Amino acid sequence: MSAPVDAPGPDVRAPDTVPLGPPPADPPPALRIEDYRHRARRRLDARVWDFVQGGAGSERTLRANRRAFARVTLRPRVLVDVAACDTGTELLGARLATPVGVAPTAYHRLLHPDGEVATALGAGAAGALYVVSVFASRTLEEIAAEATGPLWLQLYWLRRREILAGLVERAAAAGYRALVLTLDAPQLGRRHRDARNGFAIPSGISAVNLDAALMASAHRSDAGRSALAVHTAEAVDPSVTWADLAWLRGRSELPLVLKGVLTAEDAVLAVEHGADAIVVSNHGGRQLDGAPASLDALAEVVDAVGAAGCPVLFDGGVRSGTDAFAALALGARAVLLGRPVLWGLAADGAAGVAGVLGLATEELAHTMALTGRPALPAVDRSAVARGAAAGTAAGTAPGTGL
Numbered sequence: 001m002s003a004p005v006d007a008p009g010p011d012v013r014a015p016d017t018v019p020l021g022p023p024p025a026d027p028p029p030a031l032r033i034e035d036y037r038h039r040a041r042r043r044l045d046a047r048v049w050d051f052v053q054g055g056a057g058s059e060r061t062l063r064a065n066r067r068a069f070a071r072v073t074l075r076p077r078v079l080v081d082v083a084a085c086d087t088g089t090e091l092l093g094a095r096l097a098t099p100v101g102v103a104p105t106a107y108h109r110l111l112h113p114d115g116e117v118a119t120a121l122g123a124g125a126a127g128a129l130y131v132v133s134v135f136a137s138r139t140l141e142e143i144a145a146e147a148t149g150p151l152w153l154q155l156y157w158l159r160r161r162e163i164l165a166g167l168v169e170r171a172a173a174a175g176y177r178a179l180v181l182t183l184d185a186p187q188l189g190r191r192h193r194d195a196r197n198g199f200a201i202p203s204g205i206s207a208v209n210l211d212a213a214l215m216a217s218a219h220r221s222d223a224g225r226s227a228l229a230v231h232t233a234e235a236v237d238p239s240v241t242w243a244d245l246a247w248l249r250g251r252s253e254l255p256l257v258l259k260g261v262l263t264a265e266d267a268v269l270a271v272e273h274g275a276d277a278i279v280v281s282n283h284g285g286r287q288l289d290g291a292p293a294s295l296d297a298l299a300e301v302v303d304a305v306g307a308a309g310c311p312v313l314f315d316g317g318v319r320s321g322t323d324a325f326a327a328l329a330l331g332a333r334a335v336l337l338g339r340p341v342l343w344g345l346a347a348d349g350a351a352g353v354a355g356v357l358g359l360a361t362e363e364l365a366h367t368m369a370l371t372g373r374p375a376l377p378a379v380d381r382s383a384v385a386r387g388a389a390a391g392t393a394a395g396t397a398p399g400t401g402l
C-alpha cells in the first residue's frame with residue numbers, strides 16, 4: 001500500500017539542525033494578504049464567497065487584473081538613505097498614513113455582523129481612507145459615528161434623483177469628505193456565478209441607506225438572474241450622461257471623484273466636467289468582461305490628466321504592497337483594495353481589515369526601502385519596467401487566488 005501523499009517523509013535534517021521548537025500558536029499571524037483569503041473562505045457560505053470572488057462573463061478581465069502585475073519588474077537603486085521610509089500622503093485635503101485605502105464594496109454584513117462599522121474601525125486603525133458603498137448595510141451615520149479616519153461616499157446614479165439628493169445631503173452632514181460616482185455600471189455585469197447560485201441578499205441584511213421599497217427586489221432571486229442584477233436594473237439610471245454631472249455638482253460642495261475610467265478620452269472628459277479626482281478601475285473585473293486590466297489602463301489615464309493636476313487613484317487586483325508600489329510608480333496617488341478588505345473583514349472583523357491594510361502598507365514600505373525610494377514622490381516610473389510575465393505567482397489560475 002502506498003503512503004498518503006501528505007505522510008511525513010524520511011527525516012532529511014542535517015545532524016546539526018537546531019530544533020525549531022513547538023509550532024506557533026493557532027492561528028499563526030498572517031504573513032501575506034493571501035492568508036486572509038484562506039481564512040475568509042473557510043468562514044463564508046459558498047454563495048457569498050462566489051459573490052465576493054466572482055467576475056463578469058468568462059472572468060477574463062478579472063484574471064487580467066492579476067496577470068498585469070506579473071509583467072512588472074522593479075528597478076532597485078542602491079546606496080540611498082532608506083533609514084526611514086514614509087508612506088504618508090495627502091489626498092483631497094486629507095492626511096493619510098498610507099496610500100492604500102478601502103475600495104467601495106457592498107453589503108459588509110454578509111461578511112461580518114458589524115458590517116461597515118467594523119470596516120471603518122479597521123481602516124481608521126491603519127490610517128487609511130475608506131470609501132463607503134451606497135449599498136452599505138449600516139447607515140452612513142452609524143459608520144461615521146465610529147470612524148476614526150476619513151470617509152468618502154460612493155454613489156450610483158439612482159433613477160430616483162430625490163433619493164440621490166438626500167444621500168448627498170446626509171453624506172455632508174455626517175462628515176464624509178468626498179463623493180465618488182461609479183460610472184462603469186449602467187447595468188450590472190453578467191456574473192454567472194451569482195446567476196447560477198440564484199444569489200440574493202439574505203433577509204435581515206439590506207442596503208439600509210436606500211429606500212426600503214427600492215430594496216425589496218434584492219432579496220428575491222429570479223430564474224437565471226441574480227437578485228442583484230434585477231435590483232440594480234431597478235435602482236440605477238442607465239441613461240445618465242456627462243451633461244448630468246452638473247446636477248450632482250450643483251448639489252454639494254464636496255469634491256467629486258469619478259470611478260471607473262479606463263481611457264484617456266474619458267479621463268479628459270472627467271477633468272473637463274470638473275472631476276476632483278479619478279479612479280482607474282474596471283470594478284474588479286465584475287462589469288465589462290474584455291475591458292483592459294486596470295494596471296494596463298493606468299499610465300494612459302495618468303498621461304491624459306497629469307498635467308491638469310487631477311489625482312488618479314487605482315484599484316483592481318492589488319494583493320500586496322509590492323502591487324501597490326507598482327501602481328504608485330505608474331502614477332497612481334492612492335491604491336484601493338476591494339476583495340482583500342472583505343477577506344480581512346470576514347476573517348477577523350475590524351482587526352482583519354486593519355491587518356490587511358497594515359500588511360499592504362508594511363510591504364509597501366519594505367519595497368520602498370529595497371528599491372531606494374524612501375518617500376512616495378520618489379516612487380515614479382523609473383522604479384518599474386514592464387514586459388513579459390515575470391514569473392508565475394501573480395498569474396493565479398482561474399478560480400483560485402483571484
Ligand SMILES: Cc1cc2nc3c(=O)[nH]c(=O)nc-3n(C[C@H](O)[C@H](O)[C@H](O)COP(=O)(O)O)c2cc1C
Pocket residue numbers: 051052053065103104105106133134135154182259281282283284285286315316317318336337338339340
Ligand atoms: C463584493 C464586491 C462588491 C462591490 N461593490 C461595489 C460597490 O458597491 N460600488 C462600487 O463602486 N464598486 C464596488 N465593487 C468594486 C470595487 O470598488 C473595486 O473596484 C474592486 O473590488 C477592485 O478590485 P479588487 O477586488 O481586485 O481589489 C465591489 C467589488 C466587490 C468584490
Ligand SMILES: CC(C)CC(=O)C(=O)O
Pocket residue numbers: 106135185188228232283286
Ligand atoms: C450591489 C452591487 C451593485 C454592488 C457592486 O457594485 C458589485 O457587486 O460589484
